[in-house]
Amino acid sequence: MNNELPPGLALQKVDERIMTLNVGPQHPGSGHMRIIVQIDGDFIVACDPDPGYVHRGEEKMAEYRNYITNIPHLERPVIHDSCNILYPYVLGVEELLGIEVPERAKYIRVIASELNRCVYTMYWLAIYGIFLGHSTMFMWPAGDRELLIDLLEKMTGARVTHAHFVPGGVRNDLPPNFEDVCLRQVNYFEKRIKEYAAIFYDNPILIARTANTGVLSRQDAIRLGTTGSVLRASGVDYDLRKKEPYDVYDELDFQTNVLKEGDSYARSKIPWLDMMESCRIIRHALQKMPKSGSVRVKLKPNPKGKGLDSVYKRVESGRGSLGCYIVSDGKPEPYRVKLSVGSFRNLIALPYLLKGEKLGNMPAVYWSLNYWPVEADR
């Protein structure tokens, strides 16, 4: 018996029919995580997600650095959505330190956040496409994503790891002529993503593979505490940009997208619809933004909170609600930083969705959860 491998480490026969199969952590179909599935023939009877292969201890590291030096490393879990993962942290620090943000900075943040949401979604869409065997859907988003990356590079100086949001505003003002370039690129981008309908979302093969697979009912979506596109694809209208508007979202004109089906198709469609709303938000924000003014409040070096205090802030990221719980004990370093990320919260749905599905449908279900393993592990 001692020679037996630990459970889940080897391809092993459990009995005549049930076989345990490890998907990942190196398998490209799982990302940086392992999904242990038990299959009966072609059907999944049980699934046990095993994240943690890219755990970096971000929360521990945050306790050793001060509020400002935490910024560049806290965005690492999702570098292609780095503005949104910093957003709740920055909002929280502002509340702890009592900082008032200039109006123009709020608009710049909203624009950066929406551009970043599109960048993230395009990356995800490219992966979703390729795992359904649709290689054009890999190339198109990967190419069109560059438009927005260029914009963000102009804005922040870095292609993906922006570290642009700081307590009190944003690091730099917009470069000259940014508004015109942004408007032009975003309009073109919107035109491009509308073309995805014909090649991808209306494609009968895609619909055949994803419709009615991995159906999550409204009740279960709420009970499991899912968030973001997973929740809204199951018919729950909950978007923090509407429900708990932060910065200037309450002044901007957009709507939230809700679908009722709760299947993989609906889950993959919501982020795409959201990108069009993002374009609307960006256009409206560019129009409403104060044309000049301060973009950052000057802080004292090593800012501190006032005694024992805690704050929980949340924003809507590309993967759903992203909460940041900061505990301060009056020192320049936070006492505790907890990131509650959408990927981690949505992962709990995976075993329920995969049970009874065919093994071949696993990528369609898994990637529709809008799951990013590095973010979930932190």
Added chain:
Amino acid sequence: MSSDSDNETIETTSDVTPASTKASPTPEKEIELPKFEKGLADKIVEKFGTRVKVAFVKPDRVRINVGRNDVKEVAEFLRDVLNFDHAESVSGVDYPNDKEIEVVYHLGSYTDSSLSRQVLVLATRAQREENPIPGNDATKLPSLREVFYSVEFHEREIFEMFGVYFQGHPDNRRLLLPEDWADLPPLRKDFAIKGR
């Protein structure tokens, strides 16, 4: 870089704090308590009396501190009567000086639209061991998994990161840490990053 000058400089330490601490406590408490949130806190206090302690009432945030024996009952009340239906986040916070580890549940509601802005913070504390043997020492709390299904993975994470064993949780295996991790639970304050 914004070159707007010292007018906007925020003085966090010297001038502002003493003045505000002197002036604020009485008027702030009178004015600032938001009505809806106050109502939520009152309902909980009405039901449980001295067994719960309202730590703060801020706009959209109410924090309740509960003893570890009452946490499950309070959570059931929050779910059944006040309509909080899921946990947004569950965090552990280590307080070595108090010899306690705090577990903080951030609860939200999708179904009740009047609560969509609210996050109810439910905090409880477990006894902290100097030399922890995760799962086999006194650092234990009742699991809220039966009340809020969504805490399943969060509680697993807290067990491995802080050594708080959740009684009644069906699956207390490691989640993020390697299977052969033999050191202290890493988010405890006495686990130091090497080289720091």
